[in-house]
Amino acid sequence: MRNSIARKWFLALALALVLAFSIFNTSVHASVQEGVDYVVLEKPIPNMGNTVMKVFSYDCPFCYRYDKSVTANVAKILAKDGIKFTVWHLKNKGKYGQQGNELFAALITKDQKAGLGLFDDKASFKKAKFAYYKAYHDARERWDKGADAYMKTGLDAAGISSAEFQKLLQDPATKVRLKDWDGAVDIAKIQGVPAFVVKGKYLLYTKNIQSIDGMAATIKELMAK
Numbered sequence: 001m002r003n004s005i006a007r008k009w010f011l012a013l014a015l016a017l018v019l020a021f022s023i024f025n026t027s028v029h030a031s032v033q034e035g036v037d038y039v040v041l042e043k044p045i046p047n048m049g050n051t052v053m054k055v056f057s058y059d060c061p062f063c064y065r066y067d068k069s070v071t072a073n074v075a076k077i078l079a080k081d082g083i084k085f086t087v088w089h090l091k092n093k094g095k096y097g098q099q100g101n102e103l104f105a106a107l108i109t110k111d112q113k114a115g116l117g118l119f120d121d122k123a124s125f126k127k128a129k130f131a132y133y134k135a136y137h138d139a140r141e142r143w144d145k146g147a148d149a150y151m152k153t154g155l156d157a158a159g160i161s162s163a164e165f166q167k168l169l170q171d172p173a174t175k176v177r178l179k180d181w182d183g184a185v186d187i188a189k190i191q192g193v194p195a196f197v198v199k200g201k202y203l204l205y206t207k208n209i210q211s212i213d214g215m216a217a218t219i220k221e222l223m224a225k
Contacts, residue, residue, distance in 0.1 A: 032218050032221045032222065036205070036208065037204065037205055037208050037218055038198070038202045038203060038204050038205060038218075038222060039190065039202070039203050039205065040201060040202060040203075041187070041197065041200075041201055041202070041203055043186070044200045044201045045183060045197065045200035045201075046200060047200070048197070048199055048200030048201075049199055049200070050082065050083060050084055050199075050223070051083070051084040051085065051086055051199070051200070052074075052075070052078060052083060052084070052085050052086070052196060052197070052198055052219055053085075053086050053087065053088060053196070053197045053200070054066075054071060054085070054086075054087045054088070054194055054195070054196050054197075055087075055088045055089075055090055055184045055187050055188055055193050055194065055195040055196075055197070056087060056088075056089060056090065056193055056194050057089065057090040057093040057094055057097065057100075057193050058089075058094055058096075058097075058100050058129070058132040058133065058136060059093060059094035059095075059097075059136055059137075060090075060093065060192075060193045060194065061137055062192075062193070062194055062206075063133075063193055063194045064133040064137050066194050067129070067130070067133065070212055070215070071085075071119075071194075072119040073212045074212055074215050074216050074219070075118075075119060076119075077212070077213070077216040078216055078219060078220070081220065081223075083219070083220070083223060085118065086118070087104075087108075087118060088180065088181045088183070088184040088187075089101050089104045089105070089181055089184065090184045090185065090188050090193055091181065091182070091184070091185070092185055093188070093193070095142070095143075095150075096143065096147060096150040099147050099150055099151055100132065100150075100154070101178065101181060102169055102178065103128060103151065103154045103155070103158075103165065104125060104128065104129065105169075105174045105177040105178045105181065106165055106168035106169045106171070106174050107123075107124040107125040107128055107154075107158055107160075107168070108125050108174075108177065109168050109171050109173045109174045109177070110124050110125075110158075110160070110164075110168055111123045111124055111125050112173070124158035124159065124160065125158075127157045127158050127159070128153075128154040128155075128157045128158045130157075131153055131154060131156075131157030132153060132154060132157075135153055141153070151165075187203065190203060191203070191205065191206065194206065196215075196219075198219050198222040198223060199222065199223060199225075201222075202222045202225075204218065204219075
């Protein structure tokens with residue numbers, strides 16, 4: 001008799017736990033909402049089905065903050081699920097935005113040829129990007145002597161010559177990248193930068209990002225849409 005009662009209580013408890021888990025999963029799935037956590041782009045970016053793309057600018061303080069402690073950590077979490085990460089630089093922000101565009105695009109070409117990723121400490125792109133961040137935001141450098149002075153900061157950090165840069169700039173991969181990056185202007189108009197686009201369709205509202213894990217979870221949910 002006692003065993004029968006205990007069995008009934010156990011079954012009832014198990015059913016309650018299953019229902020609770022089901023309700024919890026439903027609420028988590030419904031937590032990511034259009035107009036609150038993201039907006040659907042009017043013009044989707046093609047060939048981004050399994051990719052998160054970040055639009056950034058060297059003179060954006062929030063881009064710097066994200067790159068110091070958030071972006072690479074989120075990308076690392078997403079990589080476990082096979083989700084790729086890429087970047088687009090915004091050419092129309094900052095006095096030397098166009099020069100930065102060309103240098104960053106060329107350095108990514110260089111790194112890809114060497115088998116280096118965006119977040120690899122040896123990557124020329126990463127070295128130049130943080131050199132500009134630190135010079136502009138920490139040291140208040142404005143390169144008043146002109147574009148050559150600006151370029152020198154990045155070239156020196158990346159460890160390449162002006163001649164090598166010019167060669168990389170003519171590489172077909174760099175030219176394709178720069179053409180793609182022209183689309184960053186329209187994306188940045190929506191809410192500024194940094195801007196994170198999932199699957200080429202969903203632009204995250206950064207104001208609602210509360211944590212690294214939360215951001216990764218939101219991206220994963222949008223990837224499943």
